Amino acid sequence: MALETERTTTGWAARDASGILSPYTYSLRNTGPEDVYVKVLCCGVCHSDIHQIKNDLGMSNYPMVPGHEVVGEVVEVGSTVTKFKVGDTVGVGVLVGCCRNCRPCKADIEQYCNKKIWSYNDVYTDGKPTQGGFAGAMVVDQKFVVKIPEGMAPEQAAPLLCAGLTVYSPLSHFGLTQRGLRGGILGIGGVGHMGVKIAKAMGHHVTVISSSEKKREEAMEHLGADEYVVSSDSSRMQEAADSLDYIIDTVPVFHPLEPYLSLLKLDGKLILMGVINTPLQFLTPVVMLGRKSITGSFIGSMKETEEMLEFCKEKGLSSMIEVVKMDYVNKALERLEKNDVRYRFVVDVAGSKLDQ
Numbered sequence: 001m002a003l004e005t006e007r008t009t010t011g012w013a014a015r016d017a018s019g020i021l022s023p024y025t026y027s028l029r030n031t032g033p034e035d036v037y038v039k040v041l042c043c044g045v046c047h048s049d050i051h052q053i054k055n056d057l058g059m060s061n062y063p064m065v066p067g068h069e070v071v072g073e074v075v076e077v078g079s080t081v082t083k084f085k086v087g088d089t090v091g092v093g094v095l096v097g098c099c100r101n102c103r104p105c106k107a108d109i110e111q112y113c114n115k116k117i118w119s120y121n122d123v124y125t126d127g128k129p130t131q132g133g134f135a136g137a138m139v140v141d142q143k144f145v146v147k148i149p150e151g152m153a154p155e156q157a158a159p160l161l162c163a164g165l166t167v168y169s170p171l172s173h174f175g176l177t178q179r180g181l182r183g184g185i186l187g188i189g190g191v192g193h194m195g196v197k198i199a200k201a202m203g204h205h206v207t208v209i210s211s212s213e214k215k216r217e218e219a220m221e222h223l224g225a226d227e228y229v230v231s232s233d234s235s236r237m238q239e240a241a242d243s244l245d246y247i248i249d250t251v252p253v254f255h256p257l258e259p260y261l262s263l264l265k266l267d268g269k270l271i272l273m274g275v276i277n278t279p280l281q282f283l284t285p286v287v288m289l290g291r292k293s294i295t296g297s298f299i300g301s302m303k304e305t306e307e308m309l310e311f312c313k314e315k316g317l318s319s320m321i322e323v324v325k326m327d328y329v330n331k332a333l334e335r336l337e338k339n340d341v342r343y344r345f346v347v348d349v350a351g352s353k354l355d356q
């Protein structure tokens, strides 16, 4: 009788809060009836990977293989999987599980499930730690796998699975998709750059609001923004007052909200998506006189992921990326922390040596 050998994969894991990644081999569960076994092709580097590997939120468990903008190829499917077949190019994002019974789950907005399971730094239903996409392979429940549209390059698709979805979901949910709207993007990093691209693809007039002149040329000429306003330029800020239907605020550090709220039109929405662990303040008349909303949004659903990928495919939307090999990942994380990337690193996992 042959002994059943455990299936393993090698990824790059953080071992402690220094956040330095190095090769780590671990076991993968067998492909269950609902599972898809995915060979990872590439994986985007998201700013939240840094918070996780460095234990900034105090909830990190090690060894931890990060990565939640995963594009791969289907190698094996479970007995009841019909949506995918061997050879398909697929994506996996921020989540790999949910309870399926709560109100958000029943409404297909499983990202708001209180029992959601994160792609990494979480515990799966079998009691094993989840590990992310900076690895040779992942086994993922088919509900949390999406098809990458035909003709879309894997490295182009990767940043869409977190950054792209994060901006697409609130625009879709709040009915902000029609042509001709005027949008503002506050902060030009991985998410902000995608915000400009997606808003432009929707036919919006896009104003980038930034703290300095530094990114003017980039925003206007490369990303296609229509206007660029420096937030410290009070006369330009005054001119722009009352002009925007929404602002996507990606700034992840404390900042006053009033200057931005005053740029919104009647019923305008300030959509927060930077994780800020300091209380923000604002004066109520700024929202009352104009019935403005301050809201937030968290990634998007699997259904929205499919819609968003189709939308990006149809519009020929591309992300600005820098493709690197796995042995560069620590340097990439260091550069990302300093905002020294235009605008997303994508690790070419399949083209990298993972065990050294």
Ligand SMILES: [Zn+2]
Pocket (backbone or CB within 6 Å): 046, 047, 048, 049, 068, 094, 162, 163
């Ligand atoms: Zn992310």
Ligand SMILES: [Zn+2]
Pocket (backbone or CB within 6 Å): 098, 099, 100, 101, 102, 103, 104, 105, 110, 113, 114, 115, 116
């Ligand atoms: Zn649920």
